[in-house]
Amino acid sequence: MDPTTLSLIQLGVVFFALGFLGRMAGRIGMSPVPLYLLGGLAFGHGGLIDFGSINDFAHIASEIGVILLLLMLGLEYTARELVTGLRQSWMAGLLDLVLNMAPGVAVAFMLGWGPVGALVMAGITYSSSSGIVAKVLGDLGRLGNRETPVVLAILVIEDLAMAAYLPILTAVLAGVSFLGGLTAVGISLAVITAVLLGALRYGHIVSNVLESPDRESFLLKLLGAALLVAGVASALQVSAAVGAFLLGIAISGGTAQNASRVLEPLRDLFAAMFFVLFGLNTDPHSIPPVLGFALLLAVVSAATKVVTGWWAARRQGIATLGQARAGAALIARGEFSIVIAGLAVASGAVPKELAALATTYVLIMAVFGPVAARYVEPLVRLFQGKKAAGKEPEVIF
Amino acid sequence: MNIEETPLPGIGVRRELRLATGRRVGVVTHRDGHTELILSRVDDPDACAASIPLSAEEASALGTLLGSAQLIAQLSAEQKDVAGITTHQILIRPGSAYAGRPLGDTQMRTLTGTSIVALLRGDEVIGSPRPDQVLEVGDLVVIVGTETGLAEAARILQSRL
Numbered sequence: 001m002d003p004t005t006l007s008l009i010q011l012g013v014v015f016f017a018l019g020f021l022g023r024m025a026g027r028i029g030m031s032p033v034p035l036y037l038l039g040g041l042a043f044g045h046g047g048l049i050d051f052g053s054i055n056d057f058a059h060i061a062s063e064i065g066v067i068l069l070l071l072m073l074g075l076e077y078t079a080r081e082l083v084t085g086l087r088q089s090w091m092a093g094l095l096d097l098v099l100n101m102a103p104g105v106a107v108a109f110m111l112g113w114g115p116v117g118a119l120v121m122a123g124i125t126y127s128s129s130s131g132i133v134a135k136v137l138g139d140l141g142r143l144g145n146r147e148t149p150v151v152l153a154i155l156v157i158e159d160l161a162m163a164a165y166l167p168i169l170t171a172v173l174a175g176v177s178f179l180g181g182l183t184a185v186g187i188s189l190a191v192i193t194a195v196l197l198g199a200l201r202y203g204h205i206v207s208n209v210l211e212s213p214d215r216e217s218f219l220l221k222l223l224g225a226a227l228l229v230a231g232v233a234s235a236l237q238v239s240a241a242v243g244a245f246l247l248g249i250a251i252s253g254g255t256a257q258n259a260s261r262v263l264e265p266l267r268d269l270f271a272a273m274f275f276v277l278f279g280l281n282t283d284p285h286s287i288p289p290v291l292g293f294a295l296l297l298a299v300v301s302a303a304t305k306v307v308t309g310w311w312a313a314r315r316q317g318i319a320t321l322g323q324a325r326a327g328a329a330l331i332a333r334g335e336f337s338i339v340i341a342g343l344a345v346a347s348g349a350v351p352k353e354l355a356a357l358a359t360t361y362v363l364i365m366a367v368f369g370p371v372a373a374r375y376v377e378p379l380v381r382l383f384q385g386k387k388a389a390g391k392e393p394e395v396i397f
Numbered sequence: 398m399n400i401e402e403t404p405l406p407g408i409g410v411r412r413e414l415r416l417a418t419g420r421r422v423g424v425v426t427h428r429d430g431h432t433e434l435i436l437s438r439v440d441d442p443d444a445c446a447a448s449i450p451l452s453a454e455e456a457s458a459l460g461t462l463l464g465s466a467q468l469i470a471q472l473s474a475e476q477k478d479v480a481g482i483t484t485h486q487i488l489i490r491p492g493s494a495y496a497g498r499p500l501g502d503t504q505m506r507t508l509t510g511t512s513i514v515a516l517l518r519g520d521e522v523i524g525s526p527r528p529d530q531v532l533e534v535g536d537l538v539v540i541v542g543t544e545t546g547l548a549e550a551a552r553i554l555q556s557r558l
Contacts, residue, residue, distance in 0.1 A: 076407040085406055134407055141448035143425045144411060144435030149403050156406045257428060322443035377444075 003053055010051045014043060018272050031132045033334045034366040036272050037359055040279015047284055058277040063240070065274030066339055067230045068267040070241040073130060073159060074248020075256045079199035082249065085156035092150070092312035093157030099304040100126045107297050113351060119172055120344040123165055124358055125301045129334030129366065130155045136370045137329060147313045147322040151329050154312060162336060163192050163242050169340065170239040173347035184237040191238060195246040203252035211255050219262050241339060271335070278342050279359065286356035294360035298368065305330040321380055328376035332369020337362050411435070424456075432456045461522050485547045486517070487554050489536045494556045501528030509549040511542025
């Protein structure tokens with residue numbers, strides 16, 4: 001069969017199947033990310049069916065998917081929110097960084113993946129999934145809760161930290177010299193600072209350039225700018241994803257809202273492709289050997305997130321139940337962990353098992369996170385009930 | 398009364414009041430414009446007993462319901478301040494000459510010097526109605542002016558066909 005025809009058929013099957021998987025995820029109220037990964041595993045090498053011929057398209061599509069994921073993440077925050085978040089919660093952010101990078105680093109050394117592997121695994125266990133956490137908080141009706149701003153502040157700092165971490169990671173993965181690495185980090189930190197300060201004062205200029213009353217030209221300008229900035233950032237070793245994130249921050253106000261609305265369907269499409277490609281490139285047979293480590297990592301890194309949230313909420317004078325809710329809300333890992341693993345695997349600087357471990361880990365955490373967030377409260381109440389035996393349950397309203 | 402404002406990065410803004418009972422009641426305004434009414438729990442003040450999503454229309458209708466009591470209280474408070482100025486509420490009865498006609502037809506300001514500041518229609522408050530606002534049977538016309546002006550206004554609005 002003509003290769004193009006074959007690719008079309010295979011792509012059609014993949015998107016169709018993803019559509020059903022996404023619907024299923026929505027029905028049971030979970031993130032579609034783990035299902036997309038499973039879909040990729042099923043269609044990849046060593047899976048149920050081998051869909052090799054969509055690799056070319058999937059490759060560029062998944063690249064665009066990451067750019068759009070990060071661009072929309074940037075659109076969600078204003079520069080002011082980032083700066084205020086950083087000022088108010090840097091201590092919680094620091095604890096989050098140390099506690100949650102540690103499990104990844106430990107496992108990488110246990111498996112003998114060296115310092116590069118440790119840096120990659122650190123990022124994978126560090127970053128909570130902003131997408132999953134924000135959705136879970138909304139779904140559970142917790143936006144009015146007192147601990148919610150604490151949780152969101154931690155997410156904001158994590159996303160900012162990613163803007164610094166990703167360029168460092170790309171530099172290390174590219175195997176540049178120590179001096180070259182330092183230069184890359186220097187450039188990226190300077191760029192991030194400049195963009196944050198610039199967005200605070202001149203964000204409206206970027207918005208005005210992109211703004212257009214016509215939907216079509218707005219979309220084209222927006223996408224063009226995103227790919228351009230991402231490409232230039234990539235050429236400067238700052239990582240394409242960070243460039244897109246920073247562009248998202250610089251776009252402000254009404255333009256940002258319109259941009260989110262226009263880009264959302266595109267992001268859903270290309271990001272789904274990104275998760276699928278990651279699954280495609282992971283051989284399901286490589287999962288069983290790392291399953292034990294993934295479970296261990298899941299348990300330990302869930303505990304460290306709970307401690308982080310607990311501590312941060314406690315500092316804001318929130319009671320035990322709220323502390324537990326804040327901790328459990330942060331457990332979910334997702335898109336960022338896969339973005340990091342994707343970068344690492346693509347560079348070839350890390351062993352293949354890392355992809356298997358990352359996939360398994362995110363599969364577990366993206367499913368377990370929302371469940372934990374939902375059931376932590378009854379669990380803590382049960383525990384408290386034992387302490388205060390015989391106490392009548394209080395009326396909720 | 399203190400309204401506490403908390404930014405929710407990536408989501409929107411939360412504005413809330415602490416009630417005398419110690420509970421928090423407020424509104425989460427999402428970026429996309431839809432709102433959520435929140436009420437904190439009694440046994441766990443950090444958490445919410447209810448967070449009720451409202452469409453833009455529902456939110457504004459609820460705001461009007463809560464505000465109409467407020468508006469009338471405010472009007473009667475204002476009338477105490479200014480000597481010689483009074484607020485009246487006049488009902489448009491069935492058979493009134495002006496039921497179904499625009500407010501401008503009454504020529505209220507020209508004839509009596511009074512001002513129609515609001516219409517109360519069922520649960521709805523129409524503030525500062527324009528001359529083309531059509532009056533309906535059952536409307537409560539809130540009107541401000543001098544005693545003589547108001548007496549004249551009542552006579553006009555209650556005149557029969």
